[in-house]
Amino acid sequence: MSRRTTVGLFAAALTALMTTACSTVMVPVSPGDSSGLGRETVRVGIAYDSAGRGDKSFNDAAAAGIDRAKQELLVEAAEAKTQAETDEAREAALRGLATGGSNPVIAVGFLYAGAIGTVAKEFPDTLFAIIDDDSVTADNVVSLLFSEEQGSYLVGVAAALATRRNRVGFVGGVDVALIHKFEAGYVAGVHSVDPGIRVDVRYLTKPPDFGGFGAPAKGKTAAARLIADGADVVYAAAGGSGTGVFDAVAAAGNTWAIGVDSDQYATASEAVRPRILTSMLKRVDNGVFQEIQAFVKGDRAGGKKRYDLKVDGVGYATSNSKLGPYRSGMDKARYRVLAGAVKVPVS
Structure with missing residues (x-):
């Protein structure tokens, strides 16, 4: 066997060994x-x-x-x-x-x-x-x-830009400090566009009852009441109860829902998907x-x-093309927060 062949075989074996070693994280x-x-x-x-x-x-x-x-x-x-x-x-x-x-x-x-x-x-x-x-x-x-309040601020801007009735809603799963951050940011975002827009708020349960994060029927009832009172954009920060909010919005027509945590437009049923304007992304x-x-x-x-x-810990979803007209306003709001020109409240 020639020296060149021997060296070539050794190099190939070394490459294979290195590839195998890199295939498992240790x-x-x-x-x-x-x-x-x-x-x-x-x-x-x-x-x-x-x-x-x-x-x-x-x-x-x-x-x-x-x-x-x-x-x-x-x-x-x-x-x-x-x-x-x-x-x-x-x-x-x-x-x-x-x-x-x-x-x-x-x-x-x-x-x-x-x-x-x-x-x-x-x-x-x-x-x-x-x-x-x-x-x-x-x-x-x-x-x-x-920083849930920051992402909620951005979808609040979207709600304010999308409303035609100057009245929007918020459904919180459980009345606790964590969800107050979502509410506070949302309200601040809405009012940054127009302080005259009314924000109606409903919580599904209070401690020690934490079932409001998994009660779609309660979410649907709460959202239906908000819509009946005049809200035409409803933000659901309610975990699994959000599906009920989406059902109420879809049934009403000409009304927008805003999801939470993940891009809920991507996972919603065909019946409600077109009515989910965006979602506040909490990048868990x-x-x-x-x-x-x-x-x-x-x-x-x-x-x-x-x-x-x-650090991309929060943001908003862009899956629904209907969000297009409002993205410029949301992006401007994002830059203001990043620059420190806006400090979003947490309560």
């Missing part, structure tokens, strides 16, 4: 690891609320982040959801994921705050992340927070993916991470 383990391998495969756990995947809103946005991480970072994933709306059920979901070897474990929603405070103490070597809550301070807990998918990416790179610290307009 990260360094802690110095105390006793496996002898010095490497570990990342297994992510995610705990949804009782709606789980398929809510076409908040949970699905988080699920999209997991799916992207599985594809791009080649991590493994385990999923769970609560079987009841209690702290005990949420603790069981988190504990099951951690016991099964998931690290990090991501909790979808502020209702997991109490459970994460308990379970994180039981698993000090596991990193827990919680979306929409910063009340738990621990070395192994990271809060993923979003980006937050989940970036947290997993940071973990893969070795960031295992607790603390707080904020996702706002500057």
Whole structure:
């Protein structure tokens, strides 16, 4: 065999080896690891609320982040959801994921705050992340927070530009501080265009009843009342209850709905899709993916991470071409917020 042939075979073998090595994401383990391998495969756990995947809103946005991480970072994933709306059920979901070897474990929603405070103490070597809550301070807990008011401000501008009756509506799932941020931003956006536009507000439930995030019938009733009172644009910040809002808007005709969290135009039924003007995008998918990416790179610290307009943490959907006439106004509003000329209220 010639020297040239031998060198060529060696190069080919080395290329194949490097390709194989790059096909699996591996990260360094802690110095105390006793496996002898010095490497570990990342297994992510995610705990949804009782709606789980398929809510076409908040949970699905988080699920999209997991799916992207599985594809791009080649991590493994385990999923769970609560079987009841209690702290005990949420603790069981988190504990099951951690016991099964998931690290990090991501909790979808502020209702997991109490459970994460308990379970994180039981698993000090596991990193827990919680979306929409910063009340738990621990070395192994990271809060993923979003500037919902900024995205809501932009869709409020759209509502003000689209209304013909100078009257718009807001449906909140549960009367809590988090949803007040959506309301405050929306109202501010509407009034930035025309302070004379009336904004009617309805909440579906109050704590301790958190069922307003999964009650489409209540959403439909609330939206129908707003429309009957004269609103011709209705923004739904109500999780799974938003489908009921869309049904009411579609039935009324000549009325617009604005979705939330994910691009709800893309997942709506054919009957209601044409009436969804836009959606406020809360990029939970980006937050989940970036947290997993940071973990893969070795960031295992607790603390707080904020996702706002500057980092594409919030925004608005452009799937419906009917939004076209209003996009210039929305973009100008976005630039004002980014430049600091507008500080969007949170309450």
